[in-house]
Amino acid sequence: MPFCVSAFYAGTALYWNVCPIIGDGDGDGHPEVYISPPGSQMLCLNGANGNLKWGRDFQSYIYSSPALADIDGDGKPELIIGTNNNAVWALNAEDGSTSWVYALPSNATGSPAVADIDRDGKAEVVIGANNLKVYALDYDF
Ligand SMILES: [Ca+2]
Ligand SMILES: [Ca+2]
Numbered sequence: 001m002p003f004c005v006s007a008f009y010a011g012t013a014l015y016w017n018v019c020p021i022i023g024d025g026d027g028d029g030h031p032e033v034y035i036s037p038p039g040s041q042m043l044c045l046n047g048a049n050g051n052l053k054w055g056r057d058f059q060s061y062i063y064s065s066p067a068l069a070d071i072d073g074d075g076k077p078e079l080i081i082g083t084n085n086n087a088v089w090a091l092n093a094e095d096g097s098t099s100w101v102y103a104l105p106s107n108a109t110g111s112p113a114v115a116d117i118d119r120d121g122k123a124e125v126v127i128g129a130n131n132l133k134v135y136a137l138d139y140d141f
C-alpha cells in the first residue's frame with residue numbers, strides 16, 4: 001500500500017508531500033526505502049531496520065517523489081528524481097552515485113514515471129516541470 005509523508009504549515013496549508021519508494025536497489029534480496037524528507041536530501045534506508053545506507057544532498061529542494069527502475073538495461077535499478085534546480089537525476093540505487101543528470105528548462109517539480117512509451121524496448125523517463133510542460137527523456141540522449 002503506498003504511503004506518503006506530508007508536512008503542513010501551522011494551520012492547514014500543505015507545505016510538502018513526498019512519497020517514498022520501496023525496492024531492492026542493491027540486488028541483495030532485501031528492500032530499501034528511498035525517501036526525500038522536506039529539504040534537499042535523498043536518503044536510502046535499510047528496509048529491515050531503518051538504518052541509513054546512504055544519503056545525498058542535492059543543494060536544491062526535492063519536491064519529486066522518486067521512481068526506481070532499470071532504465072539503462074544493465075539489470076540494476078536506477079533511482080530517478082527531479083530537483084528544483086532544473087535537473088532530472090538518475091542515480092545508482094546501490095550507492096547514490098550519479099548515473100546521469102539532465103537539465104530541464106524549468107524546475108523538475110513533478111514525480112517521474114518510467115515506461116517504454118515509444119515501444120523501442122528501452123524505458124523513457126517522463127516528468128512534469130514547473131513550466132507546466134511534461135518532458136519525456138530518452139536514455140540515449
Ligand atoms: Ca537491497
Ligand atoms: Ca540500470
Ligand SMILES: [Ca+2]
Binds near residue numbers: 116122
Ligand atoms: Ca522507449
